Amino acid sequence: MNSDDIGEPGSQIKAVRLPPMAALRCFDAAARLESFSRAADALHLTHGAISRAVRLVEDELGVALFERRSRRVFLTDAGRKLATAVRKGFGLVEAAVREIRQEVRVPALVVSCEPTLLMRWLIPRLPDFQGRHPDVPVHLVAGGGPVALGRGIDLAVRRNDFVQADAVHATPLFRERTGPVCRVDKLESFFERSETGSRPELSADAVLLHSRSRPDAWETWAGHADCHMFGRRSQSFEHFYISLQAAVAGIGVAIGPWQLVRDDIDSGILTAPMGFNEDGTAYQLLAPAPIVEGSPQAKLRDWLLEAAI
Template identity: 35%
Template structure:
């Protein structure tokens, strides 16, 4: 048996914490303000510590209450999503996709509306994280798209999603059309992507140049580095796959495509369980994803 307080008490606390009011929580849960107060007090007795500081006209969470609220909010979101999925039409399917954050924001997310319009019987539940996950243990995830590497295990299909060209990207406003690009690369501010598989040292070395040692702005997500480059902070060394919208709108330009030696790497990997490859939701999503990337089933 799980050692957790009565769910009714947790529900009362979550509503009161979210709404910052016992009165509003009572209205939401169709209870009296006194009932909410008693339920919160019983929960505080269970933990042996206060969760709220009672003021004259309001309540404030204690540090312990804030910690509980943060965790409970995530749990209630999951419960709500699970209940919504049960209410779907009988033929509907839910596909749980785990995706690297920058790929999710910059590439996958903008394309999901088209997928959902074409495949209305499949509901996407998207989560993101920087770490590769092991689908032999993470049974709640159907398909994973990870950055840098993927867990290879018996029973899993893992495939790279094609090589991505890693180029210097910056706002057009930073470039002086009258000065050689090589000299500008040595002077302009550079932006580091901390998790990138290609570093500035790699790029400068490939082009027979010395990498500047001056301080550089640094970001732990490619999407953040791209946004910083759009804002004129400097030159980001990033995948043009992730920056395709910024490039198409002219917010960024790729520097010296015909002048510099550029680097390509396999950086994103798709994985799913082999014994679920035949499931319609998995098969449909995988085929759509590879098609969007211009990759065949055996590429």
Template identity: 35%
Template sequence: MKNPLPPLNAVRAFAVAARHQSFSLAAEELHVSHSAVSRHVKLLEEHLGVLLFERRVRQSLLTPAGQRFYQQVSAGLGQIADAAAELRQQAARPTIKINVRPSFALLWLTPRLADFAAQHPHIDAQVVTQTQSPDPAREDFDIVIRRGRDDWAPALEAHALFEDELVLVAAPGLIERLPLANLAGLSAHTLLTVRARREDWHHWAMHFEQSQSTTQVIRQFDYMHRVLEAAVAGEGLALCPTTLLGTHLSSGRLICPLPDLRMPLPRYYYGVAPQASAYSNVFIEWLHKQRP
């Protein structure tokens, strides 16, 4: 019994040649020779038993039968292309975009993402850094993580994540040179801080009922990871949230010279955008397991 389906490569060559009304242009698009296109079309005509093209010197025109066949073939190939695109999209790794501040991304989230990737290799977790709290009406993200919830967009519901504390850290070598037994000894040191949190040292002193010298040298940096780099280099004392210390303490790069002095900070919260990916819950479940 004769196969009712025509040779599919021949059908494709015919469709491209019909669209261009030219075997030469079809050959260029398909990256084959002119004669190859001609052979495919001839094979198709023999299979169908009809003439599809009227060959001329510089042009190949569709016959009435060729026009009817092209309309149906074109629609069929379009459906195949759409079906393939849909399957590719379904097979593609779903993406989750997590909006966080730059220092939180660098010092807390990014070092942990390898664990998420190992547990969920089919999900692509992308980190988006932004200083200000995002608005889902204007920015593209699935999950937001921020300390506090004062400036959250109305469309976001804040969910408690974990607590945090502010501690004093320094390089071991610095404390060897300039010992620090209590808060009164701060005056002998340069203090390091993030520009956006330049009041931390004042709040720290007030919290422990300690006056701060008005002539104290305070160096300001744009990001917390820069503050920590300076602290590791022995350039001064730093106040850092415990969540952002990473391995600085366990590795010995930094120490807490006054370990009992810990000032509570506003807790971290997360929110899920209204248009968030369905896979966001997978990330949230993993996120809760990362609590200190």
């Protein structure tokens, strides 16, 4: 009994013996490219492997599929008929595989986060979440201010310094604490001991780093810290993130939120000689509805709360 037969003996249903799929793939490439050499390059095989595969198909069918003239090959009538069928068959299989994979693929959790927090806090910690929850793919996008949840955005991390128009469910993550930060080796240039000796003060040579995306950062901090900063040199940057990078580079003193500079402080790059003060704002995780326990959203929420400690 032929092992390739399908069905009971005597059945009217009998399978047609097909050439091996790998050999048909080689034939398809050679037919499309009209060249054994180019087919070999496309499939990362040798010229000999393509030639042997095509010969196998020809032997199975008992007919020549190519006319070999010098260094070129041309499809015969039988070759063109088989090439058309094989191309359609592989196309149907590839389309079905692609569709099945899309159906079973877990959609990524799309999370919008304020740009500076995204770059300096969330992304460096994300590998930890991925290691704990490889089943929850996350797609991060940078964004600030009001967000339209449920329209391509599943969750958002925002500071509560604006009015969110749409009704959302908010989970508090951490309170914002800010303070002046500078490069460690610039401490003596930008700060001096106060007359009372309680904590350092900004020196007259300190260069205050401002940003257009948080233009009131220094004023807000000074109001909570009861500190005067008039008469000092300053430099302004387009984005808050750039002002923090300028502090890392030693250009001056920036207002650094604790969560955004904690890694640089822990690594000994930056220092915060005057400490950090709460400014009355907080970061929240925004969702379009209460988060269901055990869901991908809940896993990310719990991890964010842990990472914020």
